[in-house]
Amino acid sequence: MPESAVAIAGGGLSGLAAALAVARRGGRARVFERRDEIGARFHGDFQGLENWSTEADVLDELATLGIDASFEHTPFRECVFFDPEGREHVCRAERPLWYQVRRGTDAGTLDQALKAQALAAGVEVTCGTNVEHLPEGGIVAHGPRRVDAIAVGYVFPTERSDGAFAAVSDELAPEGYAYLLICRGRATLATCIFRDFHNEKEYLARTVRFFERRVGISVDEARRFGGFGHMAVEPTVRHGKLLLVGEAAGLQDALFGFGMRYALLSGHLAGSACAAGAFDGYEQAYRRRIRPSIRASAVNRFIYRRAGHRG
Numbered sequence: 528m529p530e531s532a533v534a535i536a537g538g539g540l541s542g543l544a545a546a547l548a549v550a551r552r553g554g555r556a557r558v559f560e561r562r563d564e565i566g567a568r569f570h571g572d573f574q575g576l577e578n579w580s581t582e583a584d585v586l587d588e589l590a591t592l593g594i595d596a597s598f599e600h601t602p603f604r605e606c607v608f609f610d611p612e613g614r615e616h617v618c619r620a621e622r623p624l625w626y627q628v629r630r631g632t633d634a635g636t637l638d639q640a641l642k643a644q645a646l647a648a649g650v651e652v653t654c655g656t657n658v659e660h661l662p663e664g665g666i667v668a669h670g671p672r673r674v675d676a677i678a679v680g681y682v683f684p685t686e687r688s689d690g691a692f693a694a695v696s697d698e699l700a701p702e703g704y705a706y707l708l709i710c711r712g713r714a715t716l717a718t719c720i721f722r723d724f725h726n727e728k729e730y731l732a733r734t735v736r737f738f739e740r741r742v743g744i745s746v747d748e749a750r751r752f753g754g755f756g757h758m759a760v761e762p763t764v765r766h767g768k769l770l771l772v773g774e775a776a777g778l779q780d781a782l783f784g785f786g787m788r789y790a791l792l793s794g795h796l797a798g799s800a801c802a803a804g805a806f807d808g809y810e811q812a813y814r815r816r817i818r819p820s821i822r823a824s825a826v827n828r829f830i831y832r833r834a835g836h837r838g
Contacts, residue, residue, distance in 0.1 A: 534665035541773025541794035542668030548798025550648035561657035566638025569630035598640035664768025671757035680717025
């Protein structure tokens with residue numbers, strides 16, 4: 528077990544999961560977050576903790592990683608999809624397709640719940656400190672540094688009943704998708720685009736008009752948000768004693784950009800490897816537990832892009 532603290536650059540999901548893994552194994556972890564608060568990258572927007580890609584429920588998986596589901600989460604078993612012609616397709620499942628969570632600095636968000644768990648485990652969290660280099664090695668969890676997709680949207684209050692809606696159309700989201708998530712009087716609307724980034728305002732305006740017309744919402748008292756993601760076909764997860772996790776390594780689903788599950792799992796695997804002083808163990812665990820899904824998503828993205836509206 529290393530005597531010195533494991534340095535972790537970045538206080539997102541992957542960085543905090545890594546810190547928890549170190550602490551759970553009796554080690555010391557120090558997290559350096561460049562923003563003034565954990566979760567400040569987000570604005571209370573809804574995101575989906577995907578649950579359709581494995582046999583095991585994601586909350587059960589998190590429990591095996593030592594992460595408590597102490598954050599607000601709502602299971603969604605149904606989603607209405609609109610194809611490029613505007614036709615509706617309803618997808619239902621007996622088990623949750625995803626668990627809807629909020630991101631940001633407010634109480635109840637996934638970010639704040641992980642921060643609380645890390646602090647309770649003895650992790651030292653320092654905000655407002657930008658650490659670019661880790662000369663002694665450590666875990667790089669600073670988020671994406673390359674733009675492969677961007678998401679822009681609004682969060683706003685609504686009286687409409689809970690529901691999930693998505694649209695696949697290049698008119699709304701080139702090579703991507705637009706979505707509307709409603710839960711307990713709050714809504715998140717966004718377009719996630721994979722090209723033509725400079726026209727994101729027009730795509731967002733089209734998305735607002737589309738969902739206002741098809742779902743009957745009114746986007747009032749809205750707060751805008753935005754972000755970007757990096758998806759690597761063959762992620763680099765290790766440089767000597769530097770272990771890259773989450774979006775810093777490009778660990779996001781290449782088809783639609785889902786990445787929270789990869790962030791939490793990769794952070795846990797890297798933290799476990801550091802606590803054991805076996806850096807190559809992380810690379811081996813990544814190849815066994817994450818790489819097959821990343822490669823499959825790259826194939827899905829290729830097919831989706833080539834198929835276009837016909838697909």
